[in-house]
Amino acid sequence: MKEQFSGRMVRVHFGEDDRWQGKPLYEAIVARCKELDIAEVIVFRGIEGFGSGSRIRRSGHWTFSKDAPIQLSIIDTDEQIARLLPILGTMVEEGLVATSTVDAIRYRRSSASS
Amino acid sequence: MLNPGKAVKVTIYLSEGSTHHGVPIYSSILDFLFYRGIAGATVTKGIAGFGADHHMHSSNLIDISDHLPIKIEFIESRETVDAILGKLEEMAGTGLVETQETNIAKAAQTSRARPKVQPEHLKIEGKAQMMRIYLSEEDRWNGKPLYKALVEAMRANDIAGVTVYRGILGYGAHRRIHQDESLFSSHRSSLMLSAIDTAEKLRAFLPMVDQMVEEGLVVFSDVDIIKYAYRAPDAPKEAASPAHDADAE
Numbered sequence: 001m002k003e004q005f006s007g008r009m010v011r012v013h014f015g016e017d018d019r020w021q022g023k024p025l026y027e028a029i030v031a032r033c034k035e036l037d038i039a040e041v042i043v044f045r046g047i048e049g050f051g052s053g054s055r056i057r058r059s060g061h062w063t064f065s066k067d068a069p070i071q072l073s074i075i076d077t078d079e080q081i082a083r084l085l086p087i088l089g090t091m092v093e094e095g096l097v098a099t100s101t102v103d104a105i106r107y108r109r110s111s112a113s114s
Numbered sequence: 115m116l117n118p119g120k121a122v123k124v125t126i127y128l129s130e131g132s133t134h135h136g137v138p139i140y141s142s143i144l145d146f147l148f149y150r151g152i153a154g155a156t157v158t159k160g161i162a163g164f165g166a167d168h169h170m171h172s173s174n175l176i177d178i179s180d181h182l183p184i185k186i187e188f189i190e191s192r193e194t195v196d197a198i199l200g201k202l203e204e205m206a207g208t209g210l211v212e213t214q215e216t217n218i219a220k221a222a223q224t225s226r227a228r229p230k231v232q233p234e235h236l237k238i239e240g241k242a243q244m245m246r247i248y249l250s251e252e253d254r255w256n257g258k259p260l261y262k263a264l265v266e267a268m269r270a271n272d273i274a275g276v277t278v279y280r281g282i283l284g285y286g287a288h289r290r291i292h293q294d295e296s297l298f299s300s301h302r303s304s305l306m307l308s309a310i311d312t313a314e315k316l317r318a319f320l321p322m323v324d325q326m327v328e329e330g331l332v333v334f335s336d337v338d339i340i341k342y343a344y345r346a347p348d349a350p351k352e353a354a355s356p357a358h359d360a361d362a363e
Contacts, residue, residue, distance in 0.1 A: 002324065009333060030283055030291070040248050040331045042284035042304045073306070075248075075333055103334040105320075107327050 001110040007039075008081040009102045012072040012088060014095030016045065026070050029091060033074060036084055039106065040075040075104060116153045116221045122195045123216040126186040126202065128209040129165065140184045143205050145256075145263075147188060149270035149322065150198055154222060155188035166208065189216060244337045245316045247307040247323065248286055249330040260326065261305050267322055268309055276309040286331060310337060 012029065020028035026043045033041045049069035074084065081099065088097055132139045140157050147155045160183035162172035171181045195213065203211055253260035261278050268276050284304030285291045309316065316334065323332060 009335065026283060030285070034285060034291070040284075040286050042248060042281040042286075042306055044279055044306075045282045075331060100335055105332040107324075107330050107332070109329045 001108045003106045003108070005077055005104055005106070007075060007077045007102055007104050008099050010072075010074040010081055010084070010088070010097060010099045012074070012092060012095060012097050013049075014070055014092055016068045016070050018070075018092075018094070020091050025091065026072060029072060029088070032087060032091070033084065036080065036087075038074060038076045038080055038084060039104075040073075042073050044071045044073070045069070046071060075102065116189065116191065116218055118218045118221055120192070121189050121216050121218050122192050123187065123189045123214045124195055124199075124202070125212045125214070126206050126209055127165065127212075128184045128186070128206065129171070130159065130182045130184050132207060132209070134205060134207065139205065139207060139209070140186055143186055143202065145266060146198075146201070146205065146270050147186075149267040150194075151322075152188050152190055152194070152198075155186060158185045158187070159183070160185065165210070189218065239339055241313075242310055242337050242339045243313045243316050244335050245309045245311075245319075246333045246335075247309075247327065247330060248284075248333070249305055249307075249327060250286065251280070251303045251305050253327075253329065255326050261307060263326060264307055264323070267326065268319065271315075271319055271322070273309050273315060273319060274311045276307055279306045279308065280304075281306065286329075310339070 014025060016024070016026070018025040030041050030043065046069035074081070076084075085097070085099075126143065128139050128143075130138070130140070134142050144155060144157060162170070163183035164170050165183070169181075171183060199211075199213070247264065249260055251259070251261070255263040265276055265278065281304035283291070286304060313334075320332075
């Protein structure tokens with residue numbers, strides 16, 4: 001099954017050691033997205049970077065440093081993203097949230113596949 | 115779609131055991147033909163034969179042979195054959211490639227239009243598009259990981275560049291959360307493929323994505339290419355690094 005829609009992509013950048021109510025911020029955001037039934041969420045860990053505050057973040061393999069740069073990529077329709085953005089605003093204390101317009105095609109397995 | 119009338123039949127003779135990057139050559143050639151939207155191809159295995167090296171290869175049980183002759187045949191229009199023949203000759207390695215004028219009396223029927231991708235490797239400047247494909251590492255196509263098959267298909271169609279990213283956490287169409295529990299043993303991560311090329315080439319590739327991706331999300335966004343350079347076969351080394359992160363959103 002193929003479904004086309006025009007929507008928005010949100011990318012959120014912060015550090016791996018950022019927390020929200022005791023658990024990693026990225027896990028908390030993914031869980032919140034799932035509650036809101038957001039279509040697609042993926043979290044990437046960068047190997048090096050810097051952001052607000054200009055601290056260099058590195059995922060040190062040998063030091064087991066946890067402060068790697070984290071990027072979340074979230075995609076859904078404009079309405080769904082509009083619901084999510086205020087929530088992201090309260091959860092992300094230090095970081096960057098960027099949105100862009102995208103054309104999306106969603107493929108889903110269905111019993112009566114076309 | 116092939117129409118009745120003049121066409122070209124291409125036959126490639128190979129040895130069964132010959133490999134290309136660790137994969138049997140006939141299988142990488144067959145994948146290539148599929149990715150390029152060839153109307154149809156058949157692989158047949160001979161029971162005995164000999165080639166340029168004049169060794170007799172047979173399926174004698176005493177020496178279990180993996181060098182039996184393999185023949186790949188397909189019929190296509192002259193333009194399509196000309197467009198892919200160079201690459202085929204390269205892939206066939208030491209094998210023999212034969213073309214033959216033929217006549218199609220009756221064309222095979224298909225239920226859907228086949229993908230038509232313009233293969234020219236254009237120099238891209240300015241406006242382009244980024245196509246991101248979100249899928250799961252577990253997804254497979256024809257017995258191989260789907261992300262690998264997609265990268266091969268894009269390469270066969272001269273898409274300017276593609277990178278595969280593995281997510282550490284995520285979920286998609288199936289609503290199952292994928293978490294990279296162990297750095298060493300997880301094969302169930304969320305993946306993202308990011309490809310950049312002109313809007314026309316990416317849109318032309320889309321029918322192939324339709325055929326290969328059963329479950330996933332494909333997203334297009336506009337980007338500006340700041341620099342695009344690629345290393346031509348004999349170009350000096352300093353000439354290039356693929357400017358694949360020209361992500362201007």
